[in-house]
Each structure stands twice: as C-alpha cells, then as structure tokens.
Amino acid sequence: MSRIGRKPIDIPAGVTVKIDGQSVVVKGKGGELSRTFHKNIGIAQEGTQLIVTRPDDSKLNRSLHGLSRSLLANMVIGVSEGFKKEIEVNGVGYRAAKQGKQLVLTVGYSHQVFVDEIPGISIEVPGPNKIIISGADKQQVGQFAAQVREKRPPEPYKGKGIKYADERIRRKEGKAGKGK
Secondary structure, three states, rough: OOOHHOOOOEEOOOOEEEEOOOOEEEOOOOEEEEEEEOOOOOEEEEEEEEEEEEOOHHHHHHHHHHHHHHHHHHHHHHHHHHEEEEEEOOOOOOOEEOOOEEEEEEEOOOOOEEEOOOOOOEEEEEOOOEEEEEEEOOHHHHHHHHHHHOOOOOOOOOOOEEEEEOOOOOOOOOOOOOOO
C-alpha cells in the first residue's frame, strides 16, 4: 500500500470540500480550486479528514493513489495557506520592478522584459533584486515562476541571471590561461 496514499488529509477550519463523483471542489480563504480525478480513485470525507482509496494493487492504481492524494493535499494547503516562490535577480544593473499588473525586468537586454500577471497569481517586488510569486494553485505558481526565470536563466561563469532563492548555481572556471 502506498505510504503517501494511505495518509489521511486533515481539513483545516475555514476550508470546505465538496465531492461530486470524481470532481472535488475545495474552497477557503485563498480561493477555490477544483479538479477531476481518475475514475479508479475513490475520495471520501470522514469528519474533518479526506481519505483516498484505490480498488486494487495494479500498477496504474498504485501510481494514481499517491498522486491523487498529493494533488488533493496541495489543493487543501493552497486554499488555506497558499504557495509562494521567491526569485532573485543577480547581476550588475539587473533589477525587477512592478508597474500595475506587470513585472518589469531589466536583465541585460537592449530592452526591458515585461511579464503580465495572470489570474490566480500575485507578484510582489519587495526589493529591486527580489520577486515573490504567490497563489493557491501549486502547479500554477511553479509554472509562472519558471516562465519568469526563463527570461534570463542563471549562467555558470559569473552567476548572473534570474534564479530561485533556494537554487544553487554550479560555478564553472573560466578559460585557463595559455601555458608557459
């Protein structure tokens, strides 16, 4: 039995879960998330806990069991606490700013790069070199952060570029000088 799939999901106060067949809608202070799960996966609410079950031990059902439980747990955490990714902008003259609903990046190109805020995601720029992306949907937050990082990925020689706050850049040595 899947160790992750077996664990029940605690529903915090202020979060409501509505199960309609394979569709689950989770509402909380962070918003509303909905997802349709595979027909083989059973989802039931027992008191203040959600239980995810599978019909048998076939390879497909075993893989779907843990996945479905993780997705459901992320939905509950997302609407109650939310998810956030911190991004750092490193480099001389590199900076980020927010203008209205747009993130403006100055990252060494001849022009500024504009990234539009999408629904369900909020962007904060507490400093010129720090960006905080937050939202209720973990996948959406991660995808948007990856799109921002993609505008100027960090390079290994000088470490310039846009990187996640917890990311470590493997530095490379430059050219070795001519031997004497």
